[in-house]
Amino acid sequence: xxxxxxxxxxxxxxxxxxxxxxxxxxxxxxxxxxxxxxxxxxxxxxxxxxxxxxxxxxxxxxxxxxxxxxxxxxxxxxxxxxxxxxxxxxxxxxxxxxxxxxxxxxxxxxxxxxxxxxxxxxxxxxxxxxxxxxxxxxxxxxxxxxxxxxxxxxxxxxxxxxxxxxxxxxxxxxxxxxxxxxxxxxxxxxxxxxxxxxxxxxxxxxxxxxxxxxxxxxxxxxxxxxxxxxxxxxxxxxxxxxxxxxxxxxxxxxxxxxxxxxxxxxxxxx
Numbered sequence: 001x002x003x004x005x006x007x008x009x010x011x012x013x014x015x016x017x018x019x020x021x022x023x024x025x026x027x028x029x030x031x032x033x034x035x036x037x038x039x040x041x042x043x044x045x046x047x048x049x050x051x052x053x054x055x056x057x058x059x060x061x062x063x064x065x066x067x068x069x070x071x072x073x074x075x076x077x078x079x080x081x082x083x084x085x086x087x088x089x090x091x092x093x094x095x096x097x098x099x100x101x102x103x104x105x106x107x108x109x110x111x112x113x114x115x116x117x118x119x120x121x122x123x124x125x126x127x128x129x130x131x132x133x134x135x136x137x138x139x140x141x142x143x144x145x146x147x148x149x150x151x152x153x154x155x156x157x158x159x160x161x162x163x164x165x166x167x168x169x170x171x172x173x174x175x176x177x178x179x180x181x182x183x184x185x186x187x188x189x190x191x192x193x194x195x196x197x198x199x200x201x202x203x204x205x206x207x208x209x210x211x212x213x214x215x216x217x218x219x220x221x222x223x224x225x226x227x228x229x230x231x232x233x234x235x236x237x238x239x240x241x242x243x244x245x246x247x248x249x250x251x252x253x254x255x256x257x258x259x260x261x262x263x264x265x266x267x268x269x270x
Contacts, residue, residue, distance in 0.1 A: 001092045001093060002091050003042055003043050003094070003095065003113055004044055004045045004046065004047055004086070004089060004094060005037050005045075005047070005094075006047050006071075006082050006086065006091075006094050006096045007033070007034075007047070007048045007097060007099050008049055008082065008096060009048055009050045009056075009098070010050060010051055010056055010059075010099075011055050011059065012075075015189055015190050016188065016191055016193070019188055020059075020099040020188075021059075022194060024197065024198050024201050025201055025206060025207055029194075030062060030099045032201075033097075033099060033101070033103075033104060034066045034068060035210050036103070036106055036210050037097075037106065037109070038106075039210060040095075040110050041106075041110050042109070042110045042113045042114065043095060043109065043113070045089065046068040047068065047085055047089060048062070048068055048099075049072075049073065049081050049085045051073065051074065051075035051081070052072045052073065052074075053075050056072070060072070071084070071088055076153055076155070076156070077153045077155050078155045078158060079143065079146060079147060079150065079155040079161070080147055082094065082138075082143065083140070083143040083144055083146075092139065093113065093116065093137060094139075094143065095112065095136070095137050096136045096137075097134075097135035097136075100187055100188045100189060101133065101188070103130075103132060103133045103186050103200075103213060103216055104133055104134070104135055105133055105212070107212070108129065108135075108173075108213070111126075112124055112126055112135065113137050115171075115173045116139075120169065121137070121169050121170055122138065122141075122162060122169050123136065123138050123139075123142060123159075123162035123163065123168055123170035124136070124138075124170060124173065125137070125170075125172055126173045126174075126175055127173070127174055128175030128179075128180035128181075128182055129179060129181075129182065129213075130181050130183075130184035130186045130213075130216075131183070131184065131185050131186060131187055132185065132187025132188070133213055142162065145168075146158070146162060148244075149161065149243055150241065150242065150243065150244070151243055152241065157238035157239060158241075160240070161241050161243075164241060178214045178218075179213050179217045181220075184220055184227065185231070185233060185235075186200075189235075190230065190233050192230040192232075195229050199226055200216055200219065203219055203223070203226075204216070204219060
């Protein structure tokens, strides 16, 4: 069974233009993220998944410079792009993360992929990690099925196809207490977010080194002034999922697969 990290990345952001290639300590933010991802032991490869549009050409250059793979696909249909990337590189299980989350932790990549395989899930995620430090494990066959039932091209947020339809087996890994702080915002979508991330690099001396997620959380627990930098940022509300008519009939008939509630924790509130 082959697994890979698939990074969703575009340069179309509006609140903070070209945020994923903004530099922290003279290095694009996405490159700091790649440094962290390379520490994961289970995945066989890392694939940067971007669009075919010319505006995203710099991401191909970064993939080449960082010695990782690159797949270019649909600009807006992220779920289709990821599915086709997995097909292209013959990947059975995907760990997906987005390029605006520079602190995704290699330890939890490996733990989630192991959890995903152990439970035989179609889709797995981790509950309790700070916002912007998590990712999703998905089986390629489930991704292909989700592409067949969706009736939407804009799939920037696609998790609901696996968690809301009752057609897939899914569950959540619980984060350890030392990093369990879901209210802590460590994603980058605004200038305030970028300031916080930069300050964290400054405080933890992140010049060419990877510091663990537990150190980031510990710093923030002891420095409320840092947490206050982006405390007022409101996360954008994702678009609802849209299903083809025949998919809705399948769901209403109760023929879908749901997770075993006796073994799996309830979904984290959003």
